[in-house]
Amino acid sequence: MEISHEPQRLHAQRRALTSAALSVSYATSAPLVIIRGTGCYLIDHAGQAYLDTRNNVPHLGHCHPAVVRAVQQQVATLNTNSRYLHPTYNDLCQRLLTTLPPALRDQYVVFLVNSGSEANDLALRLARAHTGAQHVAVLDHAYHGNTTATLELSPYKFLHPRYSALGQPSPPTHTHVLPVPSAARPGDPTRADPLRPLRHLCDQYDRQLAALFVESGMSVASVILPPPHYFQAAFAAVRAAGGLCVCDEVQTGLGRTGAWYAFEWADVTPDIITLGKPMGNGMPLAAVLCHRDIGATLARGPEYFNTFGGNTVSCAAGLAVLETLEADNLLAHATRVGAHLMSCLCKLQASLAQQHPELPCHIGDVRGRGLFVGVEFVTHIQHPTPATQAASHLCTQLRLQHHILTSLDGPHDNVMVIKPPMCFGIREANQLVRALRAELLAMPVDLTGVAPTPT
Numbered sequence: 001m002e003i004s005h006e007p008q009r010l011h012a013q014r015r016a017l018t019s020a021a022l023s024v025s026y027a028t029s030a031p032l033v034i035i036r037g038t039g040c041y042l043i044d045h046a047g048q049a050y051l052d053t054r055n056n057v058p059h060l061g062h063c064h065p066a067v068v069r070a071v072q073q074q075v076a077t078l079n080t081n082s083r084y085l086h087p088t089y090n091d092l093c094q095r096l097l098t099t100l101p102p103a104l105r106d107q108y109v110v111f112l113v114n115s116g117s118e119a120n121d122l123a124l125r126l127a128r129a130h131t132g133a134q135h136v137a138v139l140d141h142a143y144h145g146n147t148t149a150t151l152e153l154s155p156y157k158f159l160h161p162r163y164s165a166l167g168q169p170s171p172p173t174h175t176h177v178l179p180v181p182s183a184a185r186p187g188d189p190t191r192a193d194p195l196r197p198l199r200h201l202c203d204q205y206d207r208q209l210a211a212l213f214v215e216s217g218m219s220v221a222s223v224i225l226p227p228p229h230y231f232q233a234a235f236a237a238v239r240a241a242g243g244l245c246v247c248d249e250v251q252t253g254l255g256r257t258g259a260w261y262a263f264e265w266a267d268v269t270p271d272i273i274t275l276g277k278p279m280g281n282g283m284p285l286a287a288v289l290c291h292r293d294i295g296a297t298l299a300r301g302p303e304y305f306n307t308f309g310g311n312t313v314s315c316a317a318g319l320a321v322l323e324t325l326e327a328d329n330l331l332a333h334a335t336r337v338g339a340h341l342m343s344c345l346c347k348l349q350a351s352l353a354q355q356h357p358e359l360p361c362h363i364g365d366v367r368g369r370g371l372f373v374g375v376e377f378v379t380h381i382q383h384p385t386p387a388t389q390a391a392s393h394l395c396t397q398l399r400l401q402h403h404i405l406t407s408l409d410g411p412h413d414n415v416m417v418i419k420p421p422m423c424f425g426i427r428e429a430n431q432l433v434r435a436l437r438a439e440l441l442a443m444p445v446d447l448t449g450v451a452p453t454p455t
């Protein structure tokens with residue numbers, strides 16, 4: 001078959017060549033063929049540029065010149081595994097450790113791996129090896145990866161209605177799901193004391209709990225940041241039961257929230273930190289950072305070998321990412337632009353509620369920190385219910401009418417999760433808010449027959 005460049009044909013060919021389990025954005029409206037990227041823009045086969053508000057992997061920006069240069073130079077010189085010594089490998093590990101809070105820098109060690117899933121998989125193995133325990137606590141709606149072990153840490157997947165088709169028990173035997181603390185609704189018994197289920201679990205599984213896994217800022221759950229003191233109290237309870245505390249920073253790490261790590265906002269010290277997506281600006285690179293005593297446990301078992309983990313080219317990319325984050329002061333940039341974006345979104349929320357209460361879709365909530373922002377869409381301002389269909393229509397219109405790429409997440413798929421490349425600026429924030437305003441004002445009352453947009 002001759003491979004096409006025409007979107008619909010390419011989509012049909014993709015479906016013939018691979019499994020329908022792999023989804024394609026905008027499949028029902030007009031799938032995109034993206035052939036180039038620059039900064040926070042993606043460019044399709046016809047030369048149309050799209051503002052990218054959703055890709056957090058090209059952390060500095062698509063095809064950032066510093067990363068391109070570093071990768072080109074390294075791939076033309078050497079790319080091999082970590083069995084041989086190489087200064088770039090050490091340099092990256094050293095620099096990564098300097099991003100940690102000062103008290104941890106000398107105490108932690110690094111494992112370089114290829115993906116966030118691999119990092120969490122290794123974190124689970126480390127926690128079990130170190131504690132000798134098997135049970136794991138996770139937050140509802142969390143996602144920690146696509147491997148068999150990390151799916152079992154991910155209620156987002158194992159509580160999905162179609163998970164049973166995989167023939168696996170749900171919940172998995174050793175996994176315990178805790179309510180999302182800030183999602184507690186009036187009447188929910190966890191509202192008064194969101195820690196009660198965790199304390200109960202710790203009593204029940206004392207010395208049998210290997211770890212609590214948390215995303216320091218939950219992403220697919222729809223940008224949920226823990227309420228003040230929740231992590232502090234949760235970590236204390238888990239440690240008292242003999243377990244370790246793992247912070248998954250795959251989405252939030254390396255400055256997205258304006259601090260190197262989102263756990264810093266909660267003023268806690270994790271025992272294990274996992275990193276992924278932003279580390280290599282698109283090159284496969286991820287990491288586990290943990291206390292050296294925990295890292296040493298693994299050395300008691302068989303050799304840990306990872307063919308591609310810490311390969312020379314990915315390390316060169318990772319180093320360029322860390323250098324550029326510092327040189328361009330991108331953490332402060334994320335704080336500044338994120339605050340501006342959230343303020344504009346809150347103003348839009350208020351003005352639509354006051355001036356156009358009759359609209360079929362409103363902004364229910366704006367939350368987040370830095371360039372990690374969630375915008376919830378609801379049907380009514382007085383009696384809010386999730387505006388799932390309207391949110392989906394909104395995303396389609398943003399892509400078709402305004403050339404802006406967005407994504408929806410959360411239990412009701414009604415929260416726009418904004419996590420753009422870190423070069424996203426005030427201009428782009430304003431462009432997004434203007435387009436949102438226009439499309440909310442133009443939202444049809446009757447959305448019957450409007451196809452959902454899987455994103």
Ligand SMILES: Cc1ncc(COP(=O)(O)O)c(C=O)c1O
Nearest residue numbers: 115116117143144145250251276
């Ligand atoms: C919080 C979190 N952890 C882990 C992963 C898995 O990372 P990867 O897809 O690189 O394996 C993801 C991916 O979306 C994630 O959002």
